[in-house]
Amino acid sequence: MHIRHATLDDEDTLGRLDRATWSTLHAVxxxxxPPHEPFYGERFGPRDHLVAELDGVLxxxxxxxxxxxxxxxxxxxxxxxxxxxxxxxxxGVARALLRAVQEEARKLGARRITLRVLGHNAxxxxxxxxxxxxxxxxxxxxxxxxxxxVDDVFMxxxx
Numbered sequence: 001m002h003i004r005h006a007t008l009d010d011e012d013t014l015g016r017l018d019r020a021t022w023s024t025l026h027a028v029x030x031x032x033x034p035p036h037e038p039f040y041g042e043r044f045g046p047r048d049h050l051v052a053e054l055d056g057v058l059x060x061x062x063x064x065x066x067x068x069x070x071x072x073x074x075x076x077x078x079x080x081x082x083x084x085x086x087x088x089x090x091x092g093v094a095r096a097l098l099r100a101v102q103e104e105a106r107k108l109g110a111r112r113i114t115l116r117v118l119g120h121n122a123x124x125x126x127x128x129x130x131x132x133x134x135x136x137x138x139x140x141x142x143x144x145x146x147x148x149x150v151d152d153v154f155m156x157x158x159x
Contacts, residue, residue, distance in 0.1 A: 001093065003100040006049035006061065008040075013058045014049070015039035021083045024145040025121050044080075050100050052084070052093045059088035062097040064104060067114060077105040079115040082124070094124075098131050106159050113159055118143070119151030132157045 006014065018039060019032045040046065044063060052060040063081035067073060079101060084093045105113045115133065117124050133155040141149035 001091070001096055002053045003050055003096055004053070006046040006051045008046055010046065010049075010051060010058060011039045014051070014061055017058065017061065017083055017085055021085065026118060026124065028118070028143050028145065050097060050104060052088075052097050054088055054091065054093070060084040060093045060097055062101045064101050075109065075111045077108065077110040077113050079113065094127055095131070098127065102131075102159060110159055112156055114154065114156035117153050117155060118145075119153050120148075125153065125155075128155050 015036060015038070019036065022031055044065065048065055049061050049063050051058050061081070061083055062079060064077050065080045067076055067078040079098075082094060082097060084097075102113055114136070115128065117128065119125075119138070134157065135153055136156050137154040139152040139154075142152035143150045
């Protein structure tokens with residue numbers, strides 16, 4: 001497995017991967033419909049993504065951003081997306097991306113890293129907990145997805 005920074009050339013592949021893995025297990029936005037928005041935009045570009053390749057094929061990404069635009073919060077980074085292709089699940093891709101993004105956050109001077117995960121996403125929560133993230137807050141029944149109310153769980157850890 002190879003982890004690297006995303007490039008402009010990865011945009012179409014990342015967009016397809018994002019659409020192929022869409023699920024209410026982790027997404028609160030509606031299912032993407034054509035015409036599809038570009039993957040990169042004003043808020044996130046290649047510099048904000050690490051990608052994983054298996055045998056030269058891009059199979060996952062993780063997005064790192066700021067939780068707020070405030071200068072007083074600039075020491076914190078937030079994971080704002082983690083996706084692994086169905087065929088690559090169980091191969092350690094998500095864990096490798098999670099470890100790599102924590103190292104990237106440290107290099108950028110972050111002291112903390114946070115994320116939000118849906119309460120019913122047990123596999124993701126288990127992964128995050130195994131990597132030292134702890135629940136720091138819960139917004140009960142924050143989202144209505146497929147007719148079920150779902151908690152929004154805030155997790156974080158020191159770097």
